[in-house]
Amino acid sequence: MKYEVLVEGHLHHVELERAEQGYECHVDGEHYPLNVVMTARDVLSIIHDGRQYEAKREYSLLGETHIIIGSERFAVEVRDPRSLRSRRAAAAHEAGPARILAPMPGKVVRILAAEGDEVEAGQGVVVVEAMKMQNEIRTAKKGKVVKIAVKEASAVNAGDLLAIVE
Amino acid sequence: MFKRILIANRGEIAVRVIRACREMGVESVAVYSDVDRRALHVRKADFCEYLGPAQASESYLNISKILEAARRSGAEAIHPGYGFLSENAKFARACREAGIVFIGPSPESMEMMGSKTKARQNMKKAGVPFVPGTESGLKSVDEALAVAESIGYPVMLKAAAGGGGKGMRLVATPKELAGAFEAAKSEAQRSFGDSEVYLEKFIENPRHVEMQIFGDTHGNVIYLAERECSVQRRHQKVLEEAPCSFVDAEMRRRMGEVAVKVGKAANYFNAGTVEFLVDAQNTFYFLEMNTRLQVEHPVTEMVTGIDLVQLQIRVAAGEPLPYRQEEIILRGHAIELRVYAEDPDNNFFPSPGRITRLISPSGPGIRRDSGMYEGWVVPLDYDPLLAKLIGYGENRTQVINRLRRALVEYFIGGIKTNISLFRRILLHPDFQAGRIDTGFLDRLLTEKPVGDERTARRVPIVALAAAIFAQQPAPGAQPARNQDGLHEATPRTPAAQQSSTRSGWKSAARIEGMGR
Numbered sequence: 171m172k173y174e175v176l177v178e179g180h181l182h183h184v185e186l187e188r189a190e191q192g193y194e195c196h197v198d199g200e201h202y203p204l205n206v207v208m209t210a211r212d213v214l215s216i217i218h219d220g221r222q223y224e225a226k227r228e229y230s231l232l233g234e235t236h237i238i239i240g241s242e243r244f245a246v247e248v249r250d251p252r253s254l255r256s257r258r259a260a261a262a263h264e265a266g267p268a269r270i271l272a273p274m275p276g277k278v279v280r281i282l283a284a285e286g287d288e289v290e291a292g293q294g295v296v297v298v299e300a301m302k303m304q305n306e307i308r309t310a311k312k313g314k315v316v317k318i319a320v321k322e323a324s325a326v327n328a329g330d331l332l333a334i335v336e
Numbered sequence: 337m338f339k340r341i342l343i344a345n346r347g348e349i350a351v352r353v354i355r356a357c358r359e360m361g362v363e364s365v366a367v368y369s370d371v372d373r374r375a376l377h378v379r380k381a382d383f384c385e386y387l388g389p390a391q392a393s394e395s396y397l398n399i400s401k402i403l404e405a406a407r408r409s410g411a412e413a414i415h416p417g418y419g420f421l422s423e424n425a426k427f428a429r430a431c432r433e434a435g436i437v438f439i440g441p442s443p444e445s446m447e448m449m450g451s452k453t454k455a456r457q458n459m460k461k462a463g464v465p466f467v468p469g470t471e472s473g474l475k476s477v478d479e480a481l482a483v484a485e486s487i488g489y490p491v492m493l494k495a496a497a498g499g500g501g502k503g504m505r506l507v508a509t510p511k512e513l514a515g516a517f518e519a520a521k522s523e524a525q526r527s528f529g530d531s532e533v534y535l536e537k538f539i540e541n542p543r544h545v546e547m548q549i550f551g552d553t554h555g556n557v558i559y560l561a562e563r564e565c566s567v568q569r570r571h572q573k574v575l576e577e578a579p580c581s582f583v584d585a586e587m588r589r590r591m592g593e594v595a596v597k598v599g600k601a602a603n604y605f606n607a608g609t610v611e612f613l614v615d616a617q618n619t620f621y622f623l624e625m626n627t628r629l630q631v632e633h634p635v636t637e638m639v640t641g642i643d644l645v646q647l648q649i650r651v652a653a654g655e656p657l658p659y660r661q662e663e664i665i666l667r668g669h670a671i672e673l674r675v676y677a678e679d680p681d682n683n684f685f686p687s688p689g690r691i692t693r694l695i696s697p698s699g700p701g702i703r704r705d706s707g708m709y710e711g712w713v714v715p716l717d718y719d720p721l722l723a724k725l726i727g728y729g730e731n732r733t734q735v736i737n738r739l740r741r742a743l744v745e746y747f748i749g750g751i752k753t754n755i756s757l758f759r760r761i762l763l764h765p766d767f768q769a770g771r772i773d774t775g776f777l778d779r780l781l782t783e784k785p786v787g788d789e790r791t792a793r794r795v796p797i798v799a800l801a802a803a804i805f806a807q808q809p810a811p812g813a814q815p816a817r818n819q820d821g822l823h824e825a826t827p828r829t830p831a832a833q834q835s836s837t838r839s840g841w842k843s844a845a846r847i848e849g850m851g852r
Contacts, residue, residue: 171807173802173803173806175799175802175803177795177798177799177802180795182795182796182799184799184800184802184803186800186803186804186807193800193804195800197796197799197800198796200796202796202800204800206804208808210693211693212692212693212749212805213693213695214801214804214805216797216800216801218797223794223797223801225797225798225801225805226693226695226747226749227801227802227805228692228693228749228750229692229750235802235805237798237801237802237805238747239794239797239798239801240744240790240794241743241744241755241756241759242790242791242794243756244794244795244798246798246799246802247802248802248803248805248806250806273679273682273685273687274685274686274687274688274689274716275688275689275716276686276716300685300686300688300716301677301678301686301688301716301717301718301719301720302718302719303686303720305683305685305686328689
């Protein structure tokens with residue numbers, strides 16, 4: 171089965187084929203015979219060329235998937251070419267309005283930009299308080315604030331829309 | 337000895353005290369707020385008392401509710417842990433009036449040490465060395481300017497009732513002083529309800545070294561060992577160790593004797609910590625005294641072999657200290673890492689949420705004092721300290737290597753933690769050489785993380801692992817089973833793709849059709 175996998179933003183073509191002792195795989199055309207067992211939910215033990223890797227999977231609060239090997243963390247995205255949703259998700263990466271999401275649950279304590287304001291990339295838009303700390307949530311995109319989706323003193327959950335910058 | 341003790345705290349420290357109680361055959365009473373019914377300390381205790389809403393003022397900081405819980409549960413003593421009410425003299429006095437033993441110093445000692453300016457005046461009388469500065473609160477900007485002029489810039493403005501970096505301002509030139517004075521005053525008023533600020537000469541990149549002392553109610557005070565606490569971020573400690581790599585036996589004795597002098601001047605009993613600033617010439621100055629058990633007490637326990645929490649309970653029950661000064665012998669080295677629910681890759685944002693996976697390190701020389709478990713939801717209402725990972729070994733190098741090994745084993749899934757930061761600290765040549773001061777961590781954070789030669793080798797494996805995982809059902813596909821055996825709501829997860837069925841296309845469409 172073929173997958174397109176983004177590892178830290180770089181595209182890799184992965185082919186998985188079930189074999190007796192795990193998988194016969196190819197990454198970007200190179201052959202990788204793997205011995206794989208799942209030792210716990212979200213934990214794989216992979217042996218390749220005699221070397222053992224423990225790979226763990228987790229989801230970030232914003233829904234990103236991370237793979238952790240040893241002490242390193244990699245953001246990944248798997249596109250199954252047959253899945254409508256991954257095809258849609260791939261399309262969503264292109265230019266357009268940028269949605270600023272709450273990275274953690276908390277309370278909105280201040281709004282730093284009003285609808286219609288021009289903001290620079292890296293400028294704070296909303297301040298969210300969580301765990302006794304105030305955190306400025308910044309926009310990654312330079313542009314115009316077209317929507318502020320929260321009010322001061324409102325509670326937000328991780329992943330909630332705070333603002334849209336276009 | 338007490339029959340039953342109430343622990344007026346939560347998280348890892350409440351668990352730590354409950355463990356000491358159980359080892360001593362004392363019954364423990366946990367208290368909890370609305371968001372802590374499932375917390376680990378509640379699960380470990382013999383008895384539990386509900387306090388109220390999540391807000392600390394309605395629960396862990398509420399004196400009358402805690403005393404009421406103690407009465408209801410029949411507790412004879414209260415251990416305050418650290419933070420919350422631990423340094424609140426009013427609480428200690430209320431305990432005394434209610435006929436309940438407060439496991440800590442007297443309210444009088446706390447009051448003497450609680451105000452930094454008052455502590456300064458008293459300690460000056462006892463001949464304790466100080467950083468040059470004012471002994472009482474500053475009345476005006478003019479007074480601040482005059483004092484700053486006489487001791488020389490840069491100077492530091494500090495809140496008299498302060499702690500944790502609140503109400504502190506560094507002032508490099510006279511023209512910045514007026515603005516900083518007002519800002520420090522208003523921050524002090526907001527944080528501590530007391531706008532008194534004082535001024536000290538600023539020592540550039542000092543080391544922060546503290547001495548553990550212990551007193552009993554029979555007038556004995558001893559010192560145990562110093563702790564190096566220079567690795568800080570925004571005046572919050574991140575990593576501590578004992579002993580301190582540049583303190584020799586002679587310096588330890590001199591610091592210890594000063595610390596004991598401080599304790600005796602305050603008629604101190606129970607556990608206390610005397611904090612010092614140490615400059616580049618190894619001159620030490622009294623900074624303040626913390627009248628409670630410290631977060632970092634385990635490193636002292638490791639190198640002295642003394643259980644400080646058990647000793648606190650014994651001393652509170654009226655027992656004399658079982659050790660003389662000359663019986664305190666240090667052995668080996670210990671380092672503690674404070675594991676916080678915060679994201680070091682994203683400006684240290686707090687990261688509350690559900691712990692979906694917890695793999696804990698073990699093996700030689702590793703101790704974990706933790707308040708979390710797999711399936712628990714870290715509430716957003718309290719301090720983000722999740723656990724402390726403590727390494728012990730023959731010498732500093734061995735401890736560093738043990739902790740690096742333990743960090744590879746440690747995995748906390750579902751939330752972000754600062755574990756990756758410790759890897760950088762422990763690998764840093766300055767840290768390894770013991771060249772640390774309070775500016776170390778800020779300098780490290782401006783450096784680019786060093787690339788790992790293993791990274792390139794791992795990338796194809798990561799891509800393969802991601803694809804293999806994508807063939808498995810996502811964790812959200814099965815209801816998560818909590819440790820108490822109750823089913824919880826399914827956490828939100830991205831779409832899962834299943835492909836072991838014959839038609840991958842159909843299967844992918846079916847899963848998406850379920851609206852996941």
